[in-house]
Amino acid sequence: MSSRVNHLSVFVSAIVFFLLSYVWYSFLFGKMYAASMPAGASAMPASMTMPLIETFLLGWFLAYVIGTALSMRPDPNPATKGLGFGIFMGIGVYASMTLMGVVWGGLPFTVWAINAGFVVVAMAIMGWIIGAWSARGSATA
8 A cells, every 4th residue: 555645744734733732721721721630730841841842743643643544545525534534533532532531530521621622623623734735735636
């Protein structure tokens, strides 16, 4: 099977993931997230360097996973497929599985909702970018 993953769209998606995480956890939900953390839990590490690098690398890995999954079957509307894929996988896999942390682990629902919401939105945007880019690429090919 040949790779039909557009590496540039994956890289751009990783950048968008990284920037969205900054906006999501700083401006949109930062105060609510910090206030919802359990007592004694630190929301911010002492040094931000490694967590920032790791966030970007994990976002890049996630973008490759999405790009690979979307390249497996051609679709007449790849941007819509990418958006739907991101929402489906974000809710169906990530949100549903991490909800067990609320049910069994005592994780505050607000923390879960902020984290799960971020992943669903990020995966939807990444899927849309990768899908739209592949649609543009196939239209010019």
